[in-house]
Amino acid sequence: MQEHSAGRVSAQELEAAYEQAVRDTIQRFEATGSPVITDGEQRKPSFATYPLDGLSNVVPGGVVIPFKDGHTRQLPKLNAGPFRYGRFAGEYVRRAKPFASRPIKQAVISASALSLLYPAEGIRNYPRDQFIEDLIAESVTDISSAFNAGAETVQVDFTEGRLSLKLDQTGGLLRSFVDLNNRVLERFSHSDRARIGVHVCPGGDHDSTHSADVDYAGLLPALFSMETGRFYLQLASESDRPRVLELIAKLLRPDQKVFVGVVDPISQHVETPEEVRDRVLQAARFLPLDRLGTTDDCGFSPFADDVSTARDLAFAKIRARVEGTAMAAAQLGS
Numbered sequence: 002m003q004e005h006s007a008g009r010v011s012a013q014e015l016e017a018a019y020e021q022a023v024r025d026t027i028q029r030f031e032a033t034g035s036p037v038i039t040d041g042e043q044r045k046p047s048f049a050t051y052p053l054d055g056l057s058n059v060v061p062g063g064v065v066i067p068f069k070d071g072h073t074r075q076l077p078k079l080n081a082g083p084f085r086y087g088r089f090a091g092e093y094v095r096r097a098k099p100f101a102s103r104p105i106k107q108a109v110i111s112a113s114a115l116s117l118l119y120p121a122e123g124i125r126n127y128p129r130d131q132f133i134e135d136l137i138a139e140s141v142t143d144i145s146s147a148f149n150a151g152a153e154t155v156q157v158d159f160t161e162g163r164l165s166l167k168l169d170q171t172g173g174l175l176r177s178f179v180d181l182n183n184r185v186l187e188r189f190s191h192s193d194r195a196r197i198g199v200h201v202c203p204g205g206d207h208d209s210t211h212s213a214d215v216d217y218a219g220l221l222p223a224l225f226s227m228e229t230g231r232f233y234l235q236l237a238s239e240s241d242r243p244r245v246l247e248l249i250a251k252l253l254r255p256d257q258k259v260f261v262g263v264v265d266p267i268s269q270h271v272e273t274p275e276e277v278r279d280r281v282l283q284a285a286r287f288l289p290l291d292r293l294g295t296t297d298d299c300g301f302s303p304f305a306d307d308v309s310t311a312r313d314l315a316f317a318k319i320r321a322r323v324e325g326t327a328m329a330a331a332q333l334g335s
Contacts, residue, residue, distance in 0.1 A: 002046060002305050019044050019096075027100040029312075033320040034327075037104045037153065040097035047304040048158050049110050052086040052143065053077065053118075064117045066164065070209035074304070079118045082127030084135045090155075091146025104153035108200070108300075111159045112140040112185050113178035133181070140185045144197065154196045156233055157182065159224075160299075162201050163212040166219045179223045186228045198231030198260070199224070203238075205299035208267040208309045213238070217245050225252040235298040236262040237272070237280060246287040259288060262298035263325065264318040266310060271317045277325020282332065290335045295326045 004010040010018075026041035045051040053059050063078035090109045097105055119132050147155045159182065165174040186194055201224060204211035217239065224232065239245055249259055263280045264272045277295070284293055301315040302308070 023097055024100045027097060029316050030319065031101070031103055033316060034323045035103070035319060037106050038101060039106050039108065040093055042093075042108060042300070042303075044093055044096065045305065048108060048300060049076070049114055049303075051088055051090070052110065052115065052139070055087040056085075058082070058084075059118065063120070066204075066211055068204065068206055068209040068211050069213070070207065072207060072209065074206065076117055078120045079124060079132070080120075082124055082132065082135070084118070084132055084139065086139045086143060089143050089146040091143075091148075091150035091152075094147050094150035094152045098151055105151065106154045106156055107147040107150075107152040108156045108158055109140075109143050109147060111157050111161070111178075111182055111199075112136050113159065113181050114161050115140070116178075116181060117161070137181070137184050137188075141188045144185070144189070148193065148196070154198060154231070156231075157197065157199045157229070159199050159201050160204055160211075162224060163203050163215050163217075163220050166215045167212050172219065172223065175220065175223050179227055183226075183228050194228060195230035195256070197229050198233050199227055199229050200233040200296075200299075202235035202262075202299040205267045205301075206304055207307050208269075210267070218248055221245075221248050221252055225249075225254065225257070230256060231258050231260065233260045233296045234262060236284075237298050238262070238265040238268070242280070242283060243287075246284055250287040253288065253292065258292040258294060260294035260296040261288075263295045264322050265298050266301045266315070266318065267299070269314070271314065272321045272325070274321050274324035274328055277321050278328040278332070281326055281329035285329070285333055290333060295322055297322060 005015040022043040023040045026043055027038060030038040042048060058079060058081040059077040060080045061077055063076035066074045090107050094105055094107050115136055119129055123129065144155050162175060162178060165178055166172065168174055189197065203213035236242055236245060253259060261284045263277045281295060301310045
């Protein structure tokens with residue numbers, strides 16, 4: 002990607018590299034035994050900015066996200082309307098399906114994350130209210146495109162949820178984010194929402210987080226008011242998992258399922274299947290088995306230039322997740 006941006010790699014060469022990366026990822030993912038796979042977001046510059054691909058009305062200088070180790074990420078900002086996606090997630094599903102023999106989960110970015118593109122000073126002849134309406138419509142189309150292309154489930158990445166409490170401790174920003182995402186989700190049927198999940202974590206970039214110091218207790222009540230059927234929650238790296246699990250058990254609705262994080266992508270330690278098993282058994286003490294699943298805490302490389310985690314390490318962790326989950330299921334008789 003970097004060489005292509007610099008003009009040293011052709012579009013054809015880049016496409017061939019994408020194809021090879023997607024094929025390799027899916028083959029190795031399926032080899033772990035995971036019942037659901039992804040394409041590893043190999044074609045995305047980042048989990049957050051893929052819809053901006055090819056747009057001419059975004060410029061540098063947007064919101065800055067600081068990470069614990071001192072590095073930052075800066076979003077671009079919109080400088081003219083209307084707002085339209087340059088690329089929809091369904092394209093990634095269509096490109097992945099020829100290599101896959103198992104159901105595909107497709108990640109999409111939340112409307113609330115993209116709402117940060119609108120500048121505080123506003124845009125002439127394009128009020129924020131109109132931007133929000135356009136954003137909701139595009140976000141609905143993005144999720145729909147993934148389903149229409151054959152995705153089994155769609156994961157909405159909402160990592161800014163926990164971060165919002167760092168930016169605004171009153172919770173007002175978080176509530177506005179949840180309300181915006183619910184305006185997207187309400188456009189879908191109940192059966193579709195059962196296949197849409199929301200992912201939250203404290204960030205994971207260059208093995209660093211942006212909001213791990215924010216108490217989960219401030220996020221969870223608002224999170225579980227989201228009109229979706231699934232939640233993918235970072236939990237392996239939490240210092241007090243029982244406390245968080247107890248909160249989840251109180252908030253979980255009968256029509257919702259929780260996938261608890263059992264491996265930590267930003268740790269170089271490869272969890273053993275036994276460690277994963279024990280984390281699942283711990284979660285099972287609090288959550289109904291028919292509404293409990295497992296996941297990874299976060300992406301292994303949410304930004305394309307993050308090479309802090311080797312592919313072999315990532316797949317070793319995924320394999321441990323799959324094997325440890327199976328061990329726990331056998332012990333629980335489920």
